[in-house]
Amino acid sequence: MSFGGPQWPQQGPGQQPYGPGQGQGQQGYGQGQQPPQQHPWQQPPPHQQHQQHQQPGGFPGAPGAQPDGTPDWGALADASATRDRRKRRLMIGGGAVAALAVGAVVATTIVVTNKSNDEAKNGGTAPTGSAAPSDTATPSPTFSSVAPLPPPNPRDYISDAKKDTAPLSAEGLFPGTKLTMSGRPYRKGATASTTNCAAVTVGGLGSALADNGCTRVLRATYVKDGVAVTVGVAVFPTEKQATQAKKQATGGIATLPGAGVGDFCHATVCLRRTNAIGRYVYLTQAGFQNGRKVTTGDQSVFQASDDLGTFAFNQIYARGKAQASAAADAPAQ
Template identity: 50%
Template sequence: MLWTAFGVVATGLVAAIVATVVVTVNKDEGTKSDAAHKSLPPTATLPSPSTSASPRFSSVAPRPVPSPSEYLNSAARDTAPLTAAGLFPGGELRLDGGTYKKGPLAATGDCAAAAQGALGGVLKANGCRQLLRATYTRGGVAVTVGVAVFDSAGAAAKAKEQARGNVTSLPGSGVPVFCRTTVCRSTTNAFARYVYLTVGGFRDGKAVTKADTDVFRAGDELSTYTFRQIYARGVAAASKAAASPAP
C-alpha cells in the first residue's frame, strides 16, 4: 500500500510539475508579445509610402520600319549609287554549290546591245535604263548574270513577262566566249524595278542538256545571290530612313 500510495503521490507530483511548466511558458510568451507590441513606434513616425513620380512614356508611336521594296520600286526613291562593282563585289563568291570565281564586269546604258534575240527589243520598249553584267566560273561552267534597271516596278514586271531570248554572255579575264552559238540555260526574274537574268553553259562550248545539273545549279545559285544583293539595297535604304529624325 505504501508503494502504491507513494507511486500515486509521485505521479501526481510529475503532473503538477508539467502543469506548472506549461503555464509558465505560456505566460512568458504572452509577456514577450505584449512588450514587442508596446515597443512599436507610433503611427505618425512610420515611413510613408513613396511619393516619387511614376515613369512617363511618350504618347507618340514610333515610326513603322518601311519595307525594303518601298525604296526599290521607283527610281525616285532608289537613289543609292549603282555600279557593277558595287552589285557584284569581291573576287570570289562562296555559295552552297562551291566557290565561284568572278570574271569580267560591264555596264551599259544601251540595254539592247547586251541582249540576244528578242530580249533587246523588250528591254528597250519598257524603258531599260542600264544593264549591269558579271561573269562567274566554277570548273568548266561559266555563268553571266545581268541586271536590267527600270524606272518603276511596273515596267520591270512587264519586261519580265515579255522577255524572250537572254542576256549576252560576257567573256574576258581568262573566260572564253561562251553561250553564243550553242544551247545554254537561261533564267529571268524580276524584283521591284529590277529584272535579273542569267545565261550559263560550258566554257568549251559544249551544249547544255537537262542532265547537266552543275550548270542548272550554278545558274540558280547566282540568280538567288543577285536577288539578295538587290534586296540588300532596299534594306540599307529602309534602315537609313528609320534612323533619320522624324520630320
C-alpha cells in the same frame, strides 16, 4: 557567525567588551563609537535588553523572530514572496507603460515617414513662401494613342527610283573576286555596266528592255568546273515597268568574256533565265566553256544558273534592306 548575523560576545572577568583580537583604541562597529562599559555581573535595564540583540535579518525584537530568538523562516519566506510579487507588478506595469510609449513613438515615426515619402514622390515640399498644390496625388503615366509606324519595307525602296537612291555600279553589285553559294565556289571574271540596254542582249530581249524604259544593264561573269555564267541586272524606273519587260522578254543577256574567261554560248545551246524583283530584272546565260551544247541532264549548268540567279536576287534585296534600315534610323523630320 550565525544565520542571523554577528552577535555580541559574552563577557567575563578580565575581558574587553570588543572580543578577542581588539585592543583599546580600535574601532569595531561604527566610526568613533564605543560599546557601553558594563561590568560582567551587571545586567542592562529591561528597556535596553532588546537593543543589545537588534540586528537585521531575524534577531529578537525584529520582524520574523520567534520568542526564543531564532528566526521564523516561514514568516521570512512569506515576506520575501510578498516583496517579489510587488516587484513583479511594478515591472509589469512599468513595461506596459514603456510599451505604450514605444508604440506611440513608432506610430509617430510611421506617420512622419509616410508623409516624407509622399512629399518625395510628388516632388518634395514646396519652397518657403510658395503655396502647396491643391492636388498632391501621384500623377498617372500617360500613353500615346497613336500606334508606332511599322518599319520600312525593303521592297518599297527597290521598287521606286525616287526612293532607291543609293549608289549603283557593277563592282558594288558584284563585289570581290569570287563568291561561294552553299559551299560551291565561283571565280569572278569580267564586269561591265552600260546605259545602252539593247546593245547587251540577244534575240528579242533588247526591244523588251528598251520599250519599258530600261536605264542601265550591269553584268558579271563567273566560272566553275568548265561552266561559265553571265548574270545581268536591268534597271527600270518602276516595278511596273520591270514586270512588263519580264513578261515580254525573249532571247537573253549577251555573255561577257574577259578576265581569263573565253567566249562561250556562241553557235550552241545554252541555258537562259529571266526573273524580276522590284524595279530590277535579273537574267542569266549559262553554258560550257568548250562550246558543248547544254541538255536537260547537265545538272552542273542548271546549278550554276540557279546559284548566280539567287546571288543577284540577294544583292538586289540587300540593297533595299540597307536603305530601309537607314531610313528607320534617321531622325524624324
